[in-house]
Amino acid sequence: MKRRNFVKGLLTAGAGSVIASPWVARKAVAASNSGTVKLGCLFSSSGTMANIEGRLNYVAQMAAEEINAKGGVLGKTVEVVTTDPGSDWPLYAQLGRQLIQQEEVAATFGCWTSVSRKSVLPVVEQNDALLYYPLHFEGEENSKNVVYLNSPPSSSVLPAVEYLMGDEGGSARRFFMLGSDYVWPRTINQQLKGYWAEQGIEPEAWREEYVPVGHSNFQTLINEIREFANQPGGQPIVVLTVVGNSIPDFFREFINQGISAFDIPVLGLDAVEADFEGLDTAPLVGHLNCWAYLQNAAGPRNEEFLSNWSNYVAANDVPFSPNVAIDPMVSTYDGVHLWAMAAEKAGSFGVPDVRDASAGLTFACPSGYDISMTSENTYVKRGVFIGSLNENQGFDILWQSPDTPEPVPFSPYMNS
Amino acid sequence: MARRRVDFGHLLVSFILLCAASLPALAQDRGTIIAEICSGDFGAQQSALGQLAAAGMSEDSSDATWARRIVEAFEGRELRCGNGVALITTEDGAVQAASMEPSDVDAETLAPPSVNLRLRATAASAAAILRLFIEEDAANRLSAANYIDRRREAATAPILSAALERENDAEVRAVLSTLRASLLLEDPDPANRIAAVEAIAQDATLRNRTTIAEAMRDESDADVLAAGDAAIASIDRMLQVGKILSTLYSGASYASVLFLAALGLAIIFGLMGVINLAQGELIMVGAYAAWFTQEAIRTALPALLDYYLIIAIPISFMAAALVGLLMEVIVIRRLYDRPLMTLLATWAISLLLINTVRVTIGSQNLEFHQPYYVSGGFPLVGDFIMTSNRLFAIVVAICACVTVVVLLRRSLFGMNIRAVTQNRAMAGAAGIDTRRTDMMAFSLGSGLAGLAGLALSPLYNVNPGMGTGFIVDSFMVVVLGGVGSLIGAALAAIGIGQINVIVEPIYGAVAAKVFVLLLVIVFIQWRPEGLFAPKGRR
Numbered sequence: 001m002k003r004r005n006f007v008k009g010l011l012t013a014g015a016g017s018v019i020a021s022p023w024v025a026r027k028a029v030a031a032s033n034s035g036t037v038k039l040g041c042l043f044s045s046s047g048t049m050a051n052i053e054g055r056l057n058y059v060a061q062m063a064a065e066e067i068n069a070k071g072g073v074l075g076k077t078v079e080v081v082t083t084d085p086g087s088d089w090p091l092y093a094q095l096g097r098q099l100i101q102q103e104e105v106a107a108t109f110g111c112w113t114s115v116s117r118k119s120v121l122p123v124v125e126q127n128d129a130l131l132y133y134p135l136h137f138e139g140e141e142n143s144k145n146v147v148y149l150n151s152p153p154s155s156s157v158l159p160a161v162e163y164l165m166g167d168e169g170g171s172a173r174r175f176f177m178l179g180s181d182y183v184w185p186r187t188i189n190q191q192l193k194g195y196w197a198e199q200g201i202e203p204e205a206w207r208e209e210y211v212p213v214g215h216s217n218f219q220t221l222i223n224e225i226r227e228f229a230n231q232p233g234g235q236p237i238v239v240l241t242v243v244g245n246s247i248p249d250f251f252r253e254f255i256n257q258g259i260s261a262f263d264i265p266v267l268g269l270d271a272v273e274a275d276f277e278g279l280d281t282a283p284l285v286g287h288l289n290c291w292a293y294l295q296n297a298a299g300p301r302n303e304e305f306l307s308n309w310s311n312y313v314a315a316n317d318v319p320f321s322p323n324v325a326i327d328p329m330v331s332t333y334d335g336v337h338l339w340a341m342a343a344e345k346a347g348s349f350g351v352p353d354v355r356d357a358s359a360g361l362t363f364a365c366p367s368g369y370d371i372s373m374t375s376e377n378t379y380v381k382r383g384v385f386i387g388s389l390n391e392n393q394g395f396d397i398l399w400q401s402p403d404t405p406e407p408v409p410f411s412p413y414m415n416s
Numbered sequence: 417m418a419r420r421r422v423d424f425g426h427l428l429v430s431f432i433l434l435c436a437a438s439l440p441a442l443a444q445d446r447g448t449i450i451a452e453i454c455s456g457d458f459g460a461q462q463s464a465l466g467q468l469a470a471a472g473m474s475e476d477s478s479d480a481t482w483a484r485r486i487v488e489a490f491e492g493r494e495l496r497c498g499n500g501v502a503l504i505t506t507e508d509g510a511v512q513a514a515s516m517e518p519s520d521v522d523a524e525t526l527a528p529p530s531v532n533l534r535l536r537a538t539a540a541s542a543a544a545i546l547r548l549f550i551e552e553d554a555a556n557r558l559s560a561a562n563y564i565d566r567r568r569e570a571a572t573a574p575i576l577s578a579a580l581e582r583e584n585d586a587e588v589r590a591v592l593s594t595l596r597a598s599l600l601l602e603d604p605d606p607a608n609r610i611a612a613v614e615a616i617a618q619d620a621t622l623r624n625r626t627t628i629a630e631a632m633r634d635e636s637d638a639d640v641l642a643a644g645d646a647a648i649a650s651i652d653r654m655l656q657v658g659k660i661l662s663t664l665y666s667g668a669s670y671a672s673v674l675f676l677a678a679l680g681l682a683i684i685f686g687l688m689g690v691i692n693l694a695q696g697e698l699i700m701v702g703a704y705a706a707w708f709t710q711e712a713i714r715t716a717l718p719a720l721l722d723y724y725l726i727i728a729i730p731i732s733f734m735a736a737a738l739v740g741l742l743m744e745v746i747v748i749r750r751l752y753d754r755p756l757m758t759l760l761a762t763w764a765i766s767l768l769l770i771n772t773v774r775v776t777i778g779s780q781n782l783e784f785h786q787p788y789y790v791s792g793g794f795p796l797v798g799d800f801i802m803t804s805n806r807l808f809a810i811v812v813a814i815c816a817c818v819t820v821v822v823l824l825r826r827s828l829f830g831m832n833i834r835a836v837t838q839n840r841a842m843a844g845a846a847g848i849d850t851r852r853t854d855m856m857a858f859s860l861g862s863g864l865a866g867l868a869g870l871a872l873s874p875l876y877n878v879n880p881g882m883g884t885g886f887i888v889d890s891f892m893v894v895v896l897g898g899v900g901s902l903i904g905a906a907l908a909a910i911g912i913g914q915i916n917v918i919v920e921p922i923y924g925a926v927a928a929k930v931f932v933l934l935l936v937i938v939f940i941q942w943r944p945e946g947l948f949a950p951k952g953r954r
Contacts (some may be wrong), residue, residue: 045774046774047884050880051779051879054779167458168458168530169532169533170533210926211924214885216876219669219803219806220917220921220925221925223662223666223921224921226799227622231622232630245879253803255792256793256801256805258801261533262533262536265533277780277781278780278781278782278783278877278878279783280786280791285536319774319775319778320778321780398530
């Protein structure tokens with residue numbers, strides 16, 4: 001553990017020398033117009049997260065347009081101000097402050113990685129602002145200034161791992177945890193280890209490895225995964241918590257080394273449909289993920305959402321695929337609507353009023369579940385999907401929860 | 417309710433296992449097998465797939481064809497069950513699974529039975545076994561046999577014996593008999609067990625070592641134990657060799673990536689002294705040119721699609737060279753004596769290029785067709801797999817290195833570049849057009865970056881920001897190698913690549929990166945001019 005800390009320290013020191021990516025905060029056109037209320041977006045459209053985070057700016061805008069078409073909120077038009085933090089974690093805090101203090105946004109929607117959320121957290125807490133966070137994450141946090149739109153591990157990762165350890169999922173008994181080196185993978189893995197220890201699995205049956213964020217050369221690690229998988233002790237799986245463009249890089253090497261999901265299934269905790277856009281997924285069929293929404297979710301609400309998105313892409317020349325929808329897009333979409341409903345209910349845009357009015361709100365999510373805000377904290381109750389990658393770069397639904405489980409912010413497995 | 421169904425399933429399984437050995441024809445009627453596969457109970461589904469695989473042995477050859485159809489429909493989720501009916505959806509409507517007669521039940525009201533990973537693996541194995549019995553063409557049977565060799569879930573010794581009895585092709589027979597021998601690890605006859613150990617040890621992988629080692633734990637026969645020990649020792653030797661080769665190969669492949677990214681910079685920064693921060697974006701331009709070539713070929717000449725990477729070589733080179741030429745003519749030539757200004761100007765150009773591409777094409781990863789020569793890999797020794805996409809990069813890197821060295825050392829153009837580098841005023845006085853040489857050299861460096869983009873497209877994600885990841889590494893390689901020395905850059909790339917690969921498995925990827933950077937810093941402290949100091953006045 002000491003070595004890791006030392007290395008981490010060195011890395012942090014080194015990170016300062018890397019040339020920062022550019023960002024441009026688009027000034028609001030009608031800043032002085034009193035007929036509008038502003039929402040801020042903190043999603044990167046450059047750097048390693050650009051390919052997936054960039055979409056969320058547009059989906060927030062799409063949700064705002066839907067609300068405006070129905071007359072806006074409290075008689076005001078919703079205007080979305082976007083920024084580009086360039087996948088540079090400290091920049092999220094700086095731009096977040098700018099959004100809150102200069103643009104005076106009523107609420108901010110932002111962050112993908114937990115490290116960016118942790119960097120924005122002090123800013124929203126100091127200014128008593130609201131951050132709507134659309135990703136499933138590691139939990140262990142309960143700020144009254146963050147609305148956690150997506151699930152903590154108890155209602156995302158653990159059901160998926162449980163499924164994989166069961167008969168139907170292939171009775172996984174050995175686990176290779178591979179993650180990007182930051183708070184989300186490390187916390188998730190910590191909780192998983194606690195969970196496995198409680199299930200009576202010996203520590204020899206798991207291995208933990210981390211790579212720098214943006215890592216792309218997975219040769220050596222995949223050699224090691226093969227070696228790990230071929231040792232005795234039962235069915236191996238990979239719990240993958242690398243993020244951003246490392247995900248397609250990982251899978252590309254996985255295919256080329258000829259490993260099939262039948263032999264070593266990968267549970268890609270951050271893997272979404274969009275990560276596979278540039279890949280031929282035929283040799284990857286069967287790998288898994290778990291989210292609160294999958295594009296193949298059945299039901300008319302999802303069909304409507306998907307057709308709205310593709311119309312929006314066509315009408316606004318959005319530089320992303322019209323046929324791909326991912327969970328954080330839907331979560332952001334839900335978030336904008338939940339905020340609008342709360343403001344409407346409170347009759348005010350003030351943060352304390354909106355927060356109070358949020359308790360108990362229910363929204364018809366495109367996933368097919370009626371999601372609701374809990375009354376004791378700012379978590380949202382979501383459904384759980386386990387998906388299996390198919391030939392068409394999408395995920396088939398292997399399992400989904402009967403209802404929306406109660407989110408548990410603090411994991412009981414954290415300290416075991 | 418669910419509990420009771422599972423028990424029933426288990427009863428069925430034992431019943432089937434009892435019958436399977438004695439009956440040559442289909443052990444159960446088709447309806448029962450279909451009911452089991454539709455049951456949603458994992459155990460029953462597994463046994464049904466085993467039954468279907470065994471249908472290959474049936475004397476009635478239509479059984480095998482039918483079983484294959486069912487297995488493929490199950491795998492492809494075309495099999496639908498519910499309300500006591502089972503259908504297979506086809507393009508001309510649904511047919512009943514048991515009889516293959518058309519059905520008027522609406523398939524949309526039924527759901528495919530659950531298919532988890534283990535069932536899929538068994539189904540794929542069963543389908544290959546059935547192909548072995550059905551296919552007329554020996555080549556197809558050989559590929560099926562090889563597939564079963566890798567995926568043995570549904571293979572049993574009796575099925576393989578039956579297949580061997582019917583098989584007349586020598587090559588297929590060889591694969592099948594090794595395969596059958598390896599399935600007899602728990603046979604009552606020790607001779608068969610020894611044969612099994614030997615058959616398994618032919619393929620020296622860690623997985624097979626584990627299989628033998630586990631079998632030896634419960635083994636009591638001394639001869640078998642001796643055979644097992646010998647097999648494990650021989651596998652261990654192969655694994656050791658494989659491991660060394662695999663480390664060398666990983667190092668070489670990483671080195672080739674570093675070298676390709678740094679090659680253009682070795683000319684632009686190394687020879688001309690321009691700190692070009694847009695070098696990474698020139699790589700990106702090359703990769704995008706390769707993508708456009710691919711798209712053009714896809715529409716105009718789809719037959720040549722597999723060769724787009726070769727066809728795109730001049731196109732990627734020219735596209736990046738053209739961008740470099742414009743950069744030189746418009747901006748850089750005015751800033752040769754102001755290096756800090758060049759630094760800022762080239763950074764600005766890099767941002768301009770990234771954002772132009774982002775606005776016009778979008779920031780998603782581009783989809784590249786992966787031709788056969790850059791997909792998959794060949795297992796060589798032990799667990800060492802030589803992956804084709806990395807082999808491609810290594811080959812391109814070597815070719816590019818040789819070409820550029822020859823160009824610089826042996827051609828008039830190369831001589832001009834070296835002359836201008838060593839003493840600009842003197843070269844000018846000797847009648848060399850130094851302006852033109854600068855322009856050409858800068859274009860060459862840019863074009864080489866474009867080539868790198870092409871060679872790296874099967875390895876990396878291609879998106880507007882892809883270049884930024886390469887810039888730090890390329891400067892490191894050029895500086896470490898000695899500014900101005902191509903061979904130095906090549907050696908530096910190999911060194912960094914190998915050290916990285918050796919450190920990574922021991923201390924992790926993060927530490928490897930830190931370690932390499934520290935090493936470079938220490939080295940530069942000790943030898944500021946790099947590995948190979950250029951001779952000449954600077």
